[in-house]
Amino acid sequence: MSLLLLAPMEGLLDHPLRETLTRVGGIDRCVSEFIRVTGTLLPERAFTRVVPELLQGGRTRAGTPVRAQLLGSDEVCLAENAARLASLGPAGIDLNFGCPAKVVNRHGGGAMLLQEPESVFRIVSAVRRAVPAGMPVSAKMRLGFNDDRLAEDCARAIEAAGADELVVHARTKVHGYKPPAYWERVADLRAAVRLPMVANGEIWTVEDARRCRQASGCESLMLGRGMVSDPGLALAIRGGAGIAWSALLPLMLDFWLHVSRRVEPRHRAGRLKQWLNYLRRTYPEAQSTYDVVRTLNDPRAVAAAVFGEEAARLDLPKPARRAWAQALQPSDEVPA
Secondary structure, eight states: OOOEEEOOBTTTBSHHHHHHHHHHSOOOEEEEEEEEOOSSOOOHHHHHHHOGGGGGTTBOTTOOBEEEEEEOSOHHHHHHHHHHHHTTOOSOEEEEEOOOOHHHHHTTOGGGGGGOHHHHHHHHHHHHHHSOTTSOEEEEEEEESSSSTTHHHHHHHHHHTTOSEEEEEEEETTTTTOSOOOHHHHHHHHHHOOSOEEEESOOOSHHHHHHHHHHHOOSOEEESHHHHHOTTHHHHHTTSOOOOHHHHHHHHHHHHHHHHHHSOHHHHHHHHHHHHHHHTTTOHHHHHHHHHHTTOOOHHHHHHHHHOGGGGGGGSOHHHHHHHHHTTOOOTTSOO
16 A cells, blocks of 8 residues: 655644645645653643644544654553553554654663664553554654664564554664665665555655655655645645645645644744745745745734735634634635
8 A cells, every 4th residue: 555644743743734734635644743751641631732633533634644653762651651642542653763852862762762672672562562452553763873783673673563564764863864865775674574664754856756665665655844845745746736836825824823823922933934944945935935034033024924914913812813714714726
């Protein structure tokens, strides 16, 4: 089966952007940014804060399933939290063995665990036992920490522990996000296990997707920064026409509405500028818009510059914002 998944990206690809990008179309499933588990059983609100889709059947408004991702190093605590998370109805539970952040690795989580395949096995086994048999448990890993010598061992550990799927970001922790991605090493892992596998890393264009599939042997792909830069990428990979700037703008306004509800005012402008910065790779209009707002920090000024004066009304009270949101239902020109 050929699937296109939307990647988890801490500080970038969170709930507001998942909601917006899945409305464009072409994505089969999302994975949330990680929920960090550090020695305590988290309350339900800790899960729903990161994955609000749990409050709407584990799906985005477009109907795209969302798997919730856990990160940690204590298998007992992870299992307890996975059981609680499973009771909230996600589309599955994903385990993070790829985060390169220093603060995470310093505490033994994320990519650091790839130095210990036996720890990877214990974590996946414990989580698999803790959640209902019918709930998928998947994992995402990099090729390794300092190097990729243990990549096959980690993939075998994940398979032996009972995972249902493995996503491989085709770089080590040391590689970070620098090109290239070593897609051919994903093919090596596919030869080592029978586990369904998804390739991830440096897929910015349709041609990148074609080359990744050829080099990795994976038909299923996970899209991250490429999808943020080109929201029509998944549609284009499927043979569609992508999405024009004129059709993207109403969806960007919908994104701004989500940000305005969830993010403190002092951080709102940064979120929109962050996305525009990525969109510059694909849309000339994004470049000219970014040039206008780059030095602006007031959210009203940014909203007015990008969407027009009317959008600055988003600081109205909640009932008025709800009415404004209802008026922004997508037109026929916007892909469902």
